[in-house]
Amino acid sequence: MFNPLANRRVVAALAEFGQIALLARDVTASLLKRRVSVRDLLYQIFFIGIKSQSVVLITGAFTGMVLGTQTYMQFHKVKMDTATLAVVGVSMCSELGPVLTALMVAGRVGAAIAAEIGTMRVTEQIDALRTLATHPVDYLVLPRLIAAHIALPILTLESIIVGILASYFVGVNVLGIEPAYLWENMLKYTHQVDLVIGLIKAFVYGGIIALIGCYKGLTCGLGAEGVGRACTEAVVYSSISILIANFFLTLVMGRLVGLL
Amino acid sequence: MIEVRDLNKVFGGQSVLRGVSFRIENGESVAIIGRSGSGKSVLLKHLIGLLQPDSGAVLIDGENIVAMDERQLLRVRRKFGMVFQSAALFDSMTVAENVAFGLRRHEHLTEGEIARRVAGALEMVDLAGTQLKNPAELSGGMRKRAGLARAIVYEPQIVLYDEPTTGLDPIVSDSIDRLMMRVRDQLKVTTVVVTHDMRTARQVGQRVMMLHDKRIYANATPAEIFASTDPVVRQFIDGVADAKESFDFSHG
Numbered sequence: 001m002f003n004p005l006a007n008r009r010v011v012a013a014l015a016e017f018g019q020i021a022l023l024a025r026d027v028t029a030s031l032l033k034r035r036v037s038v039r040d041l042l043y044q045i046f047f048i049g050i051k052s053q054s055v056v057l058i059t060g061a062f063t064g065m066v067l068g069t070q071t072y073m074q075f076h077k078v079k080m081d082t083a084t085l086a087v088v089g090v091s092m093c094s095e096l097g098p099v100l101t102a103l104m105v106a107g108r109v110g111a112a113i114a115a116e117i118g119t120m121r122v123t124e125q126i127d128a129l130r131t132l133a134t135h136p137v138d139y140l141v142l143p144r145l146i147a148a149h150i151a152l153p154i155l156t157l158e159s160i161i162v163g164i165l166a167s168y169f170v171g172v173n174v175l176g177i178e179p180a181y182l183w184e185n186m187l188k189y190t191h192q193v194d195l196v197i198g199l200i201k202a203f204v205y206g207g208i209i210a211l212i213g214c215y216k217g218l219t220c221g222l223g224a225e226g227v228g229r230a231c232t233e234a235v236v237y238s239s240i241s242i243l244i245a246n247f248f249l250t251l252v253m254g255r256l257v258g259l260l
Numbered sequence: 261m262i263e264v265r266d267l268n269k270v271f272g273g274q275s276v277l278r279g280v281s282f283r284i285e286n287g288e289s290v291a292i293i294g295r296s297g298s299g300k301s302v303l304l305k306h307l308i309g310l311l312q313p314d315s316g317a318v319l320i321d322g323e324n325i326v327a328m329d330e331r332q333l334l335r336v337r338r339k340f341g342m343v344f345q346s347a348a349l350f351d352s353m354t355v356a357e358n359v360a361f362g363l364r365r366h367e368h369l370t371e372g373e374i375a376r377r378v379a380g381a382l383e384m385v386d387l388a389g390t391q392l393k394n395p396a397e398l399s400g401g402m403r404k405r406a407g408l409a410r411a412i413v414y415e416p417q418i419v420l421y422d423e424p425t426t427g428l429d430p431i432v433s434d435s436i437d438r439l440m441m442r443v444r445d446q447l448k449v450t451t452v453v454v455t456h457d458m459r460t461a462r463q464v465g466q467r468v469m470m471l472h473d474k475r476i477y478a479n480a481t482p483a484e485i486f487a488s489t490d491p492v493v494r495q496f497i498d499g500v501a502d503a504k505e506s507f508d509f510s511h512g
Contacts, residue, residue, distance in 0.1 A: 128348035
């Protein structure tokens with residue numbers, strides 16, 4: 001009835017999902033026993049957070065500008081120019097800010113995590129860690145997971161702020177919208193809850209990026225090809241997982257705050 | 261004491277170890293020899309729990325480590341130091357950070373005490389003054405030495421060596437052999453060396469075990485092994501390829 005190849009792929013995908021869930025369980029147990037080194041955590045926050053600034057800020061700024069311009073072109077037809085920034089504010093806070101930031105970080109950080117851990121695996125450095133009585137989850141996964149959980153909401157907040165400011169700048173200086181009403185409408189229609197939803201989403205996406213990157217690195221195949229494949233899969237799986245998670249988070253949190 | 265009982269390991273349907281059993285006493289120095297691909301490194305990794313067998317037991321001081329999970333194994337592994345074939349130094353760290361890794365994670369020492377212990381370990385392996393170098397700046401022999409310093413700095417009871425002289429020229433190989441003997445004699449550690457270098461086996465091993473056809477084929481003193489008239493042992497010691505291999509080689 002079903003294609004055997006398709007069946008095998010479904011089984012393999014479910015098995016992989018189960019392995020990631022087991023890794024999540026291990027890292028949670030490690031977190032509860034406070035096995036993280038502050039020094040390693042600070043380095044990972046630097047690597048994931050500070051070094052992702054430029055890519056996230058550029059993405060946020062141009063997304064805000066494009067969204068503002070597109071919205072203006074539609075709203076101008078019905079004389080609603082000053083509502084432009086309100087649309088940008090709500091969209092950036094609850095959807096575009098967290099999702100685009102996470103996708104950019106997945107590309108930069110997810111691949112780097114998979115490559116670093118994968119290379120350690122194929123050069124026996126992970127076995128060396130184990131012989132030095134160090135659990136790879138404690139030393140490699142936990143600091144990256146905590147750092148990503150901390151860094152993503154901060155990066156997302158920066159992206160939202162820069163996106164709104166860039167859109168405001170284009171609206172006022174290029175499109176000629178009345179600045180006072182533009183800003184006032186944005187504050188009126190963008191609620192705190194939109195921002196909170198965005199930051200909760202960013203927190204979840206940080207975990208997805210770090211967990212999938214670490215999992216792909218820890219289980220990568222041998223040789224350069226294995227590491228390359230692990231990097232590609234880390235980015236692809238993280239990006240798809242973020243987009244799927246975004247739908248469910250929007251649905252659940254929307255219901256929770258009574259928006260749906 | 262290390263005791264292996266009826267160890268079996270299969271990789272992808274192919275048996276690598278079948279019914280391997282032996283015992284290594286505290287302070288003993290044993291060389292495990294055998295052809296490339298005979299399962300020597302696989303056997304060594306079972307001794308420290310890096311691989312789990314399909315059946316059989318590995319007892320370290322009477323504790324069966326086969327029944328342990330990864331977290332329980334961490335406690336047992338503190339008794340071990342291991343030197344890898346590729347040295348497996350952490351390439352994001354300096355030599356000093358590599359050597360200090362085990363001390364920093366498991367012992368509550370001051371930075372001064374860590375620096376003193378690291379300098380002592382590096383001096384023992386003739387690498388004094390290389391603390392700030394990166395692994396990429398070291399030669400193959402120096403990396404092996406740094407790997408050895410990392411393995412002995414926290415004074416383990418057992419040191420495992422996986423092909424310590426592979427890829428090194430004869431002079432550097434000899435210096436590594438002397439180093440292993442120095443570590444064995446000064447620190448009084450149990451030593452297990454996996455090698456296909458007959459000179460290493462003769463110099464470092466007080467006992468030599470030969471792995472052949474998935475099992476321990478010979479287990480004797482180096483003098484007895486080197487005097488053996490058994491055709492399999494003899495062929496390995498003399499390094500003579502059989503007719504089939506010569507044919508295969510000549511045809512690429």
